[in-house]
Each structure stands twice: as structure tokens, then as C-alpha cells.
Amino acid sequence: MHKRRRQRLSDRKGTFDPADAEHVKHTRVGVWDLYEEVGPVAAKLPGASSYERWVQVKNDLPYVWRMLKDLGSIGDCWLLLAGYLAVEWTASLLPAVALWYTGQLLEVVQFAMDHRAVDLGLLLKVAAAKLACSIFQRILDHAKQRLSIPLNARIKRHYSVHVFNAMARLDVPTFDDDAVQRQLEHSLPANSRSSIAWDMVVRTSKLISISLQLVSQVSVLTHVLRGQHDGPLLAALSFGHTIFRWATKRRPFMDLGVWAATTSDPDYIKLEGLKRVVGDGAHRKEIVAGGIWQFLLAEYQQRAYILGDKAGSFFEAVTASRSQESLTVVALVQEILPELPYIVFTLRAVQYPASIPASIASLNLITQTTGSFTRALFSLFDESGSLADDVASVRRLYDVVTIKNRVRDGAQPYPQNQQSLAQGITVEFRNVSFRYPGTDSWALKDVSFRLLPGQLCVIVGVNGSGKSTILKLIARLYDPTEGQILIDDQDISILRLEDLRRAMAVLFQDFTHFPLSIGDNIGLGDPQHAADEDKIREAARLGGAEEFVDRLPDGFDTYVERPVKDFYSALPEGTSTLFGRPVDHGRLRRMGGMSSRSTGLSGGQMQRIALSRTFMRSIVSESGVGLLLFDEPSASLDPSAEHDLFERLRDLKGNKTMIFSSHRFGNLTRHANLILYMDNSRIIEEGTHEQLLKHAGEYARIWGLQAQAFLP
């Protein structure tokens, strides 16, 4: 259900404007404002929208074919699949066989009426056959389940690699794009235990099986009832009621089409805010230190009292308002219709008393069949509707690997001569301006500078002036909106991205830690040597991480953030550790997504791990790095660690070109060949430390401020 809802939304093209009174109906549901699209009349004609959906299914069929071919390429999949289908379809015929034997019972009754004696042979045969049907049904169910487990696992594994590939290869602006995020979301199965392809297989097989079940049951029933008094009439009445129920079945709210709901009720919004304040551990310190819990409680009580019964989530409100509409004429007719066969049967019995036993048997047979017929018919329609969604999901699953990266790859190998990297890289910005995707303001405006091989450049300036952005453009995470960036005098966009990125090492300010072991976190700086423990240790030493990592119980195998949760239930209160890790007893915590307690590393220690990763790439390995980009590498380091870091960096720099972004003057800027002072997206001063002091501008002023802070 949830899955279908997501897909319906994404299939719509264009926009939805709640303020468009002509096409959008507004209603109040509790504290919520519900806006529903009022579609054109044609779309409301029965079948009109389903026709469109089936046309879409037809267009998407090539993707299904491709999926089938892919399934064929998975080891043993075809064999398992053939077994699975054979079992499911055979099982679908069993109810009809059982029905046929029930029909035989009718003959026993008829025989008893005609001859005043029971045909014992036939009775035993029927009983044995019905028993055999039940046992066979159970065996087939078991076989189906056994086959589905390896099938599902293999299909899931195959497509998890497919989706991993689709996600892993995306660049920053593409991955950040909302439309791409939605596309990626749709390539994931609604249920983590399944996969889109497996859902599709199950659905198709089930549809065929239900159809077989319906056709076989109806034909057996027609055959059995042909000679029975009133049989056809009772059957018509029973099925009539089923069909009426299906035709008047209320469509679930979420299937109604395009809609959106919001609330502007200030009491409700505040109530929800207050709940979060006390539920989220992040606010606990402030609540306690500020002594505000009683105030919060009083506020909460007041809002809850004002809102009364209206306080509820949107779906609660919808359910409450729907329940008021449940007594309709259609609902009453639905209740009466099932009784009709009994009424007719009673009237006929009064008219022809002799036929009562046979009629009772027929009625019983019919009502039994109608039950299973109703269920099958309902699920046939439900499943066929979902099949259209499944086919669309398969299309999306394949489309997702064709998403184009926004940053286009260049064709030119870089560098032409690998040895040249050791001499450093030339970096030049020519009138570069840049806006982040989806924003209107300039993050960089008309920036130009040239850095020669082996030079050290430090970018300083106020917060948000564009320092990090310069580094991101050099790493080609984004392309400039205007202007040109040259690397070794070649336009950066013509160079092969893979080569370019291999030639540089970057430490971002907002560096992240992969939810992998510390060793992997460092090793990934240079994937080619990621398994080389000596290199990892050397990188950790240079990054200042070796000492504290060695003190951790699991050393380099420690997971800073464990990506796998443990499962447990009803542990005694005193169990504070399990499997060597702290136990999280709090459901509230888990609900707030705070279950994974980290190993408790400090910000500075985290930064040292990130630094080690950069060292792994740039200095320890011989991977041919000629350019080092560091964005605030010492932001979380204590002064002595910062001093050591810069010393080490200068020692190891060699002829590599280095660019730093920093707020701290002194340690670095004094040694820089070029300092860029930035303000408001522009370079406002540039030169060496001495030149800028002589210039007596902003750089000199800030330098003076920082120097004064250390004067007695």
C-alpha cells in the first residue's frame, strides 16, 4: 500500500498548487487542511485511468523482458523459478478439485433421497479424496515456501549490487538533486526483505494462479449445479452479491489521486514541538540546567486541553472523519444482499418441501464457494492494479543506472607524464563565479588567481566567504557557473575525472566518517593499498591518530559507529553491556534514531582519523598525488597538535602544490607563497604575508587582532 502510494506521486508530471481553487478542493479534517485535486471528467470515467495504466504497462514491458533475462543469468534461478511456478499453479487448481468432490456429496444426498439408502462406496471415495486434497495442498504450500527462500535471496543479492552501483557512481550535485533522490528511493523495494524483481515475479505468478483458481472453480461449480434444483438461481444470487460488493467497494483514501495536507493550527504545531523537546535527548541538558520542565508540562497540558479530540496525526483525523460516513445506503444494501440466497431458499422450500435436503447441500456448496470466489476476485483486482505499479518499478529499477552525472567526464588522460606530478601542479582560476545548484546567491564571484607547481596557498577570510567552495571546484565536485579553471594550463573539464581526482588528496572541513572500521576509514584514502596494515599505521602516525587508536580495545578494527544493530528482548535491567557493547534499553532513544552509541571519540580524534586518511592518499602511498587540498584541517585540534601537524606537513610536502583554507593566521600564512583573503565571495586581498602586512588592509588588521590576543 505504502509502496503504491509513493509511486503514484512520482508518476505525475507538472506541479500541484493547493491555492488553485479551480482544480483543487479544500476541506478541513480535524486540525488539518486537505487539498485534493479535482481531475477532469474523463479521468473519472470508470476504466479511463486504468486504461492509461495498462498502456503504460505495455510500454514498460521491454524492461520486464530485460528483468527476465537478468534472472536467467543468476545461477540456478531459472530452475528454481520453474519449480516455484509449477507448484503455485498446481496448488491453484486444488480448490476446484476439492469443490468437484464436494459436488459428489450432492450426488450422495440425491441418491439417498431417491433410494432411501446411502451410497457408502461413493461417500468413502469422496472423504478420501478431500483428505488427499488437503494434504497435497499443505505439501505444495511447503514446497513453495522452500523454493521461494533461495529464489528471493539470489534475486535480492543480484539487484542489491545493481542498486549499489547506481548509487555509488553518482557525483555530488546529482546525488543532492531531489528528483534523483526520488528516483533512487523508487529503486529500493518497499520491504527490505524483498526486491522489486522478486515482488514482480510473485505478483505475476499470483495473478495467474488466482485466474486459474477462478476459472477452474466456476467451471466445476457450473458443472456440479447444472442438474440441481434452484442451484443456478442460488449461485446467481450469491455471486451477484459478491460482484455488488466489489463494484461498490470504497477505494482506500490514499488511492484517490493527487492530494496534500498541512496544518497551520498553532496549538497543534506547538504540542508536537513540545513532545519533541522532552523526547529528544539532545535537549535534556538545556531542560535540566534551565529548570524548565514544569513550564513545558503546563504548556503541553494547556495545548492538549485546547485541542481536545482534534489533536491527532493526519491519518488519525482521516480515519475519524471517515467513520462518520460509514452508514450509507450502499453499506446497508451490502449487508442485506448476502441474506438473499437464504430468503429465496426458504421460500422455495415452502413451495417444494421434498427438495429440501438437496437444496441445503447446494446452498452449502454455493456459499462455501462464494467465500473463496469473493476472496479470489478481490485479490485478482487488487493484484492486477499492483502489477501495473510493479512493472513501473521494474522500469525505474533499470532507469536508475542510467542517471547522468551533472559533472561531465573529460576525455583527456592526466597527467601526460606521471613523473611530472612529483613536481607539483599548476592551478589557475580565471574569473570564476559559482552558484550552488538551486540557489540564487553567488558563493564565488569573479575569482582569479594562479598557483605555480610546488607553491603553498592559504585562503583566509570570514565565514561563508567562499573558501571551501574554491577547494570543491578544484576537486570538480561542481563546475563553475562562469569562468574557467585550469590545471597545468589545461581546462579542468577536458581532463578525465578519475585521473584528476587520483592526482589530488582532499580533506574537507565537513569530513565524514564512514560507518566502517577505523582501519578502513584510513585505508580508503588509497583504495589500492587499503589492505596494507603497515601503510595504514604509518598514515595514522602522521595524522596523529596512532596513539589513541592503539588504546582502543579493538584498535584499528574499532567501528566508530557500528552499522549493525544487535537484537535482544526483555533483558534484565542490570545488563549494561552485551557482546562487549553498551546495551540500549530505551525505546524512546531508539525511536529517536539514537540507538547506535558511538565509541565516544572526541571531535579532535575524529579529525585526526580524517587527516590520517588524507595522509594515506597523499604521502604514504606512491599513488602519484601532486596537489593537496586541506579545508580547515586543524579546526578541532589543540594548539600543540596543530603545530605538530603543520610541521609534519611542511616536512612531507616535497614539491607538491598545497592549498589550505584556514581561520588561523601564523603557523601557515607566514610560509605561504600566496595568501588569498576572501570576503563576500570575492578575493579582496592577495599576496605573501609580508606583502599583505605592508598593504595594511583587512589581512593586516586581523593579523594584528590575533597577535594582540597573545600580548601580555
Ligand SMILES: Nc1ncnc2c1ncn2[C@@H]1O[C@H](COP(=O)(O)OP(=O)(O)OP(=O)(O)O)[C@@H](O)[C@H]1O
Ligand atoms: N551545498 C551548498 N548549497 C548551497 N549553498 C552552499 C553550499 N555550501 C556552501 N554554500 C554557501 O556558499 C557560500 C560560501 O560557502 P563556503 O563553505 O565556501 O564558505 P567558507 O568561506 O568556507 O565558510 P567557513 O569559514 O564557515 O567554512 C556560503 O554563503 C554558503 O552558505
